[in-house]
Amino acid sequence: MNTTIEYARQQDQNDPLARFREKFHIPTRPDGSEVIYLCGNSLGLQPKSTEQYVQQELDDWKKFGVEGHFEARRPWLPYHEFLNKGMAEIVGGLPEEVIVMNTLTVNLHLLMVSFYRPTKDRHKILIEANAFPSDRYAVRSQLSFHGYDPPEGLIEAGSENSDEPFPTEKFLDLLKKQGSEISMILLGGVNYYTGQAFKLREICEAAHEQGVVVGYDLAHAAGNIPLRLHDWGVDFAAWCNYKYINSGPGAPAGAFIHERHLGRKDLPRFHGWWGNDKAVRFKMSDRMQPFQTAEAWQLSNPPILAMAAVLASLDIFQEAGIANLREKSVKLTGYLEFMLSQIKTDQLRVITPKNPDERGCQLSLQLTHPSSRIMKALRERGVVCDWREPDVIRIAPVPLYNTFEDVYKFVHNLTEILLV
Numbered sequence: 306m307n308t309t310i311e312y313a314r315q316q317d318q319n320d321p322l323a324r325f326r327e328k329f330h331i332p333t334r335p336d337g338s339e340v341i342y343l344c345g346n347s348l349g350l351q352p353k354s355t356e357q358y359v360q361q362e363l364d365d366w367k368k369f370g371v372e373g374h375f376e377a378r379r380p381w382l383p384y385h386e387f388l389n390k391g392m393a394e395i396v397g398g399l400p401e402e403v404i405v406m407n408t409l410t411v412n413l414h415l416l417m418v419s420f421y422r423p424t425k426d427r428h429k430i431l432i433e434a435n436a437f438p439s440d441r442y443a444v445r446s447q448l449s450f451h452g453y454d455p456p457e458g459l460i461e462a463g464s465e466n467s468d469e470p471f472p473t474e475k476f477l478d479l480l481k482k483q484g485s486e487i488s489m490i491l492l493g494g495v496n497y498y499t500g501q502a503f504k505l506r507e508i509c510e511a512a513h514e515q516g517v518v519v520g521y522d523l524a525h526a527a528g529n530i531p532l533r534l535h536d537w538g539v540d541f542a543a544w545c546n547y548k549y550i551n552s553g554p555g556a557p558a559g560a561f562i563h564e565r566h567l568g569r570k571d572l573p574r575f576h577g578w579w580g581n582d583k584a585v586r587f588k589m590s591d592r593m594q595p596f597q598t599a600e601a602w603q604l605s606n607p608p609i610l611a612m613a614a615v616l617a618s619l620d621i622f623q624e625a626g627i628a629n630l631r632e633k634s635v636k637l638t639g640y641l642e643f644m645l646s647q648i649k650t651d652q653l654r655v656i657t658p659k660n661p662d663e664r665g666c667q668l669s670l671q672l673t674h675p676s677s678r679i680m681k682a683l684r685e686r687g688v689v690c691d692w693r694e695p696d697v698i699r700i701a702p703v704p705l706y707n708t709f710e711d712v713y714k715f716v717h718n719l720t721e722i723l724l725v
């Protein structure tokens with residue numbers, strides 16, 4: 306590796322996925338030039354095909370009215386089924402274990418209705434210390450809902466210092482020591498702040514040994530790192546589709562329920578008519594006959610226009626291939642790490658683990674002298690990235706549409722800003 310722009314351009318020329326950038330709308334600056342978009346961890350870019358997928362549903366609605374449920378080119382009644390294969394591949398689940406519905410926090414709650422089953426002796430919930438706020442609010446409210454006092458029922462485990470890597474060993478140790486009191490763990494697959502990818506298989510095994518239910522929030526993991534939810538035996542998971550999965554702001558989210566829980570009659574679940582087996586749904590019977598798949602967790606008929614945007618994106622993932630994306634991602638982020646290491650400054654430290662197996666595409670840069678000047682200057686130079694309080698810039702080069710040259714330009718700009 307070297308620090309020249311020629312090297313970056315050479316890498317782009319040799320990149321077998323380079324053509325995928327053409328499939329996305331890259332936002333532009335007022336002068337028409339493309340921004341350096343490194344914010345796919347927050348909102349993924351719009352595929353050019355999305356418009357066509359959504360337009361097709363608008364056209365079929367125009368043409369068929371209510372008959373579109375059956376007559377649309379992609380009939381609305383089973384529309385979610387068109388998403389299952391692609392979604393299942395992204396998270397390593399079986400198609401029947403995966404469903405696209407609602408939004409992330411809603412899905413977490415619906416899944417906790419089924420999987421957070423506290424008893425007198427075992428009611429605690431274990432989460433990571435710097436979990437995303439929505440997840441913390443959700444688990445606290447679940448504790449309260451079941452009559453427990455959140456500070457007492459919630460174990461927040463991690464390093465003392467939220468910007469240090471998450472100590473898996475310590476976490477496993479805690480599961481061993483306190484496992485018998487813990488009902489469920491809810492862990493982010495990749496931490497939104499540090500960018501650390503947790504050892505999801507090991508943690509799942511250790512939790513199961515203690516009889517602890519395992520739930521993962523894959524908001525920053527799905528579409529970013531390889532996942533094998535089925536093989537790992539994860540009980541349930543949920544994720545949003547607007548970050549790495551490029552399905553648009555507020556897109557319908559994903560949920561996973563392991564095969565061994567499908568069709569269980571002893572699991573409580575909130576019901577709505579869309580969870581009723583489609584063979585009997587329109588009999589409008591008083592009695593519910595839920596699907597024997599993850600579809601049983603559906604409540605309502607889904608927003609087809611928004612589902613179309615998810616499908617557009619999944620088709621691109623299928624074409625690119627998860628393994629190919631990961632291969633490029635490791636190189637691209639490795640290059641970002643190398644370039645950052647060449648900046649002669651002590652104002653900046655990468656807090657994301659160095660081991661590629663312990664991270665996705667994001668690197669989190671901690672500033673010793675955080676200042677709004679730096680973010681403002683980056684913005685003025687056309688860099689789109691985000692800032693997380695108190696002192697971290699998150700940079701996410703995404704293998705589908707980012708280039709090595711993007712990374713080069715970002716580091717070049719950052720260097721100029723820091724060294725003035």
Ligand SMILES: *Cc1c(COP(=O)(O)O)cnc(C)c1O
Pocket residue numbers: 408409410411437439440493497522524525545
């Ligand atoms: C982005 C994100 C959310 C957002 O939740 P929504 O319900 O989609 O608004 C929640 N949890 C985590 C870990 C996230 O990264």
